[in-house]
Amino acid sequence: MEKMKMVSPFRLSSLLRQQKDPKIALQLFLNPNTSHGSNHTIKPFRYSPLCYDLIICKLGRAKLFDEMEKIMDKLRHDTRISLKEVVFCNVISFYGRAHLPEKALHIFTEIPSFRCHRSIKSVNSLLNALLACKEYGKIGDILRNFGKYATPDVCTFNILMNASCLSGDLDIAREVFDEMQKRGIQPNVVTFGTLINGLCMNQELDEAFKMKKIMERDFKLKPNAFVYAALIKGLCKVDNLNAAVKLKEEMLTKKVELDSAIYSTLISAYFKVGRKDEINGLLTEMEKNGCKCDTVTFNALMHGYCQENDFDSAFRVLDEMEGKGCKPDVISCNVIIRGLCDYGKLREASELLDDMPRRRCKPDVVSYRIYFDGLCKEEQFKEAAVILHEMVFKGYIPRDTSLFKLFHGLIQEGDRESLLRAMDNMASVNCISKEVWEMVISMMFQQDNLSNASALVEMLMME
Numbered sequence: 001m002e003k004m005k006m007v008s009p010f011r012l013s014s015l016l017r018q019q020k021d022p023k024i025a026l027q028l029f030l031n032p033n034t035s036h037g038s039n040h041t042i043k044p045f046r047y048s049p050l051c052y053d054l055i056i057c058k059l060g061r062a063k064l065f066d067e068m069e070k071i072m073d074k075l076r077h078d079t080r081i082s083l084k085e086v087v088f089c090n091v092i093s094f095y096g097r098a099h100l101p102e103k104a105l106h107i108f109t110e111i112p113s114f115r116c117h118r119s120i121k122s123v124n125s126l127l128n129a130l131l132a133c134k135e136y137g138k139i140g141d142i143l144r145n146f147g148k149y150a151t152p153d154v155c156t157f158n159i160l161m162n163a164s165c166l167s168g169d170l171d172i173a174r175e176v177f178d179e180m181q182k183r184g185i186q187p188n189v190v191t192f193g194t195l196i197n198g199l200c201m202n203q204e205l206d207e208a209f210k211m212k213k214i215m216e217r218d219f220k221l222k223p224n225a226f227v228y229a230a231l232i233k234g235l236c237k238v239d240n241l242n243a244a245v246k247l248k249e250e251m252l253t254k255k256v257e258l259d260s261a262i263y264s265t266l267i268s269a270y271f272k273v274g275r276k277d278e279i280n281g282l283l284t285e286m287e288k289n290g291c292k293c294d295t296v297t298f299n300a301l302m303h304g305y306c307q308e309n310d311f312d313s314a315f316r317v318l319d320e321m322e323g324k325g326c327k328p329d330v331i332s333c334n335v336i337i338r339g340l341c342d343y344g345k346l347r348e349a350s351e352l353l354d355d356m357p358r359r360r361c362k363p364d365v366v367s368y369r370i371y372f373d374g375l376c377k378e379e380q381f382k383e384a385a386v387i388l389h390e391m392v393f394k395g396y397i398p399r400d401t402s403l404f405k406l407f408h409g410l411i412q413e414g415d416r417e418s419l420l421r422a423m424d425n426m427a428s429v430n431c432i433s434k435e436v437w438e439m440v441i442s443m444m445f446q447q448d449n450l451s452n453a454s455a456l457v458e459m460l461m462m463e
């Protein structure tokens with residue numbers, strides 16, 4: 001019988017790279033030579049750095065963190081191997097995207113135990129992860145001990161500036177910008193884009209345009225699409241549409257590529273200021289410039305039509321999307337459902353909610369909450385109680401404010417059966433607090449409806 005060939009580290013890395021299922025890849029990694037399992041004379045498999053790199057990244061991207069951490073522990077004890085810092089930067093980023101800041105901090109502190117030196121790369125990865133988790137306080141802790149890690153670079157300052165802008169502290173963002181120049185670190189387009197975006201979000205448009213001028217005049221940097229998008233959004237936010245259009249024309253003149261997000265922002269602004277008749281011209285220009293309408297563009301159109309109470313046009317856009325190579329998403333339908341509910345068109349909203357699966361668009365918790373809120377707003381409490389049952393069955397919970405409105409409305413109407421069913425539905429998933437129970441019972445005593453209150457007390461005792 002021909003002897004079966006052993007899998008080499010090179011062959012294993014090739015197999016891991018080809019395998020798309022992370023769990024199967026893990027089994028390959030752990031048992032590269034399963035067919036030789038009965039042969040006790042075989043030496044332990046000598047993994048290559050690439051094998052570790054591939055399996056760690058596959059497990060991290062799939063958020064299989066328990067499995068990834070076991071491989072990391074195996075790596076720690078495999079003293080033959082020293083991985084490059086980029087692998088640990090990836091792990092930190094995986095934790096950041098999963099909103100696990102403590103784990104990101106832990107792996108950062110443990111990097112030396114893997115026989116790897118920490119540099120500014122891993123520091124920046126950690127700062128980015130903490131930023132993604134909105135852990136601004138922990139970012140401050142890292143900064144206070146920064147000297148023992150590395151020397152900050154432009155990427156570090158960009159992250160710090162972004163954190164300051166997102167936390168609403170533009171004074172700190174300006175200080176970060178000034179500190180860069182004191183240290184002789186040249187700002188880049190990302191630096192200016194971050195600061196300009198923060199200023200626009202805070203409606204400091206004059207300052208934002210000053211920064212644009214500084215980047216062009218003093219630093220000889222060309223604004224990119226992100227910078228223009230931030231400025232255009234800021235102008236549209238304060239209804240200065242003419243200036244926004246002028247800026248869009250500047251992009252065309254300077255050959256900065258316009259994307260669908262900029263056109264979508266302008267479409268929303270045209271509706272907002274009552275110039276919807278000009279939108280067709282904007283769409284024609286968009287097509288002429290080779291920029292295809294995407295879901296965001298169509299959603300902006302539908303939102304605008306819904307605000308105008310023009311639901312025929314909104315539905316026409318929804319129906320035309322797929323014909324133009326753009327599949328509607330759940331947000332597309334939710335936009336129209338919200339518009340219908342805002343105008344009290346609950347029957348049409350219900351029909352669209354029921355029709356969403358046919359459109360290959362599954363309703364989500366937002367879809368049901370919008371419709372439930374609409375029913376409560378229009379005081380259709382009996383129907384709202386029926387939808388509540390459906391929501392709970394699907395694992396969706398309404399907002400407390402609408403839930404209170406439902407209970408209060410059913411009590412006012414004296415609909416004991418619907419009230420008890422609604423309370424029972426919420427109690428079945430343990431999503432009703434003692435305070436809510438007490439509030440409802442108190443309301444019923446005030447209504448002199450002692451029999452109903454007694455029934456609720458009995459239900460409460462059973463929970």
